[in-house]
Amino acid sequence: MSAVRIPPVLRTATGGQKQVVAGGATVGEVLQSLVAAYPALEQQLLAPDGSLNRFVNVFLNDTDIRHLDALATPVVDRDTVVLLPAMAGG
């Protein structure tokens, strides 16, 4: 199981939890598990075709998954997936 850090704006959907755990062998599977456990997250995180919302950045252990294998990036136990808003900085 991987830890998933939840940004404040999404914590209503996770009952206020800052961090939850979710299973899966890839980042994409972890996000699917997350959405299955907390269905209210789906609209914010995923487009109708299952791709990532363009305003969400996903990091695996501090690395943007776009610099890895995107949603196909392998995940092992004790990895941390961090969800953050894309519209920041500059």
Next chain:
Amino acid sequence: MTTQIETPPPRSVGPAPREAPGEARVRLACRRCGLPVALGPVYVCAACFGPLEVAYDLDSLRESIHADTIEARPPGVWRYRELLPVDPPSRGLAVGSTPLVNGTRLGAAIGIDRLWLKDDTRNPSLSFKDRPVAMAAAAVERFGMGTLACASTGNLAGATAAAAAALGIPAYVFIPADLEPAKIDHALAYGATVVPIEGTYDDVNRICLEVADETGWGFVNINLRPFYAEGSKTLAFEIAESLGWRTPDVIVAPIASGAMFTKLAKGFDELAAVGLIERRPIRLVGGQAAGCAPVATAWESGSDIVEPVRFPDTIVRSLAIGNPADGGYAVELARGSGGSIEAIPDEVTAATIRDVARLEGIFTETAGGVTVAAAAAARRRGVIGPDDEVVALLTGNGLKTPDARQFGVDPRPHRAGPGEPGLAPALPPRFGEVLAWLEQGS
């Protein structure tokens, strides 16, 4: 002859009179789904995760906003207060009302006869970042957040530190550890706590997103970003006012996150919506450093997707954002307006910094070199025509990046030394020997 259009310099650091009340005229709204949100230190839509931005009741403003009222106000960004998201802070810096300079000599060199330079090198902390930070500082006071903070590529560090000093509140400035020393010294001088992070700007930004959530501090470009970004509109307002309430054919601006680029367009759009200018097309041309050009690459390839650059490699540290938040919007704007986004090699940026200084007497930091080089590139590409009236933004002062000027010419850092073109050898303190050196042809 150089012509300058300049409003008088700001005379005081006190707040401007509060003529325009009524934040009912202002709210936040999601740029993606349109959901309205009350003003607050929030930046993400709870419904769709899209970005929040400030929206105004422009129809009602059309009746109440007039050019002569604005012109009668003190200089500075707050003269446009009806189109800004917050009232001025109780104590702030004298930001804005910078001159629009006729760049005749530089224009002749790059084939643009009607070139104007917006000289934002002379804001209080020597860059345009004082404009957005003025809005964020006002917001931090309004929301009682107590501490001003930022993730910075350098210019924002100084602007945030200076604004916090003026307000009398602490500042925390997070930067990439290998930032130019002059920018670090600058922020420290104002009393800020500077936190170097061993990574890229994007690493710094990622960490600050979580620090903002944990601390509740007012991060100007994170939880206060909707307010902060609005400050860049004042560049558009001042350009229009300086030109007699009209617009140029082309605006050329640097692109880092793309926020300023998009807010220039929003600024001109709002001026037209309230009737202060005639609505006419403006081509938007952007400049990026070739060593970190995710937005230029997307524009050039015809793609809507901005692929992030993991490891920027450029002397243009102020534009070295590999994962630009507003990159997609900037591509849309450049494409939709008939503009372009140019990628400029560092050698060209350095040569252009020298040209701007030599031909116009303005010493710009690296982003200004990129911008003028982008104007020249867009002229060669045909995006800018020979008769176009063009405004290029010089967004920061060259003293912030003193090494950059000699990039590609002299590898030595920091100080001009013996042998540098233009620098005489040290002469004895005797008139005869100085005269002899001058007479031998310098």
